[in-house]
Amino acid sequence: MCLGCREMKPKTDLIRTVKSPEGNISFDMTGKKPGRGAYICHDRDCFDRTIKSKALSRVFKMQIPENTMQELQKQLENKETINGS
Secondary structure (H helix, E strand, C coil): CCCCCCCEEEECCCEEEEEECCCCEEEECCCCCCCCEEEECHHHHHHHHHHHCCHHHHCCCCCCCCHHHHHHHHHHHHHHHHHHC
């Protein structure tokens, strides 16, 4: 389920966001990184809703630094550019 739009979708339509055992937050494009995962649509609007609602902070039980959120946003924009979205 996407944290932004709260819709159930196939895993292939979602991006896994992972909190590593060391506490680092990143996108997991392979779906195989160790750690706690949460899913977001490939859609920028869903990512923005996730930020606004602080859903990632709740799921990972930590305050996510602004620079980490900006880095995730850049990665999402790059992925959208590559996929032609």
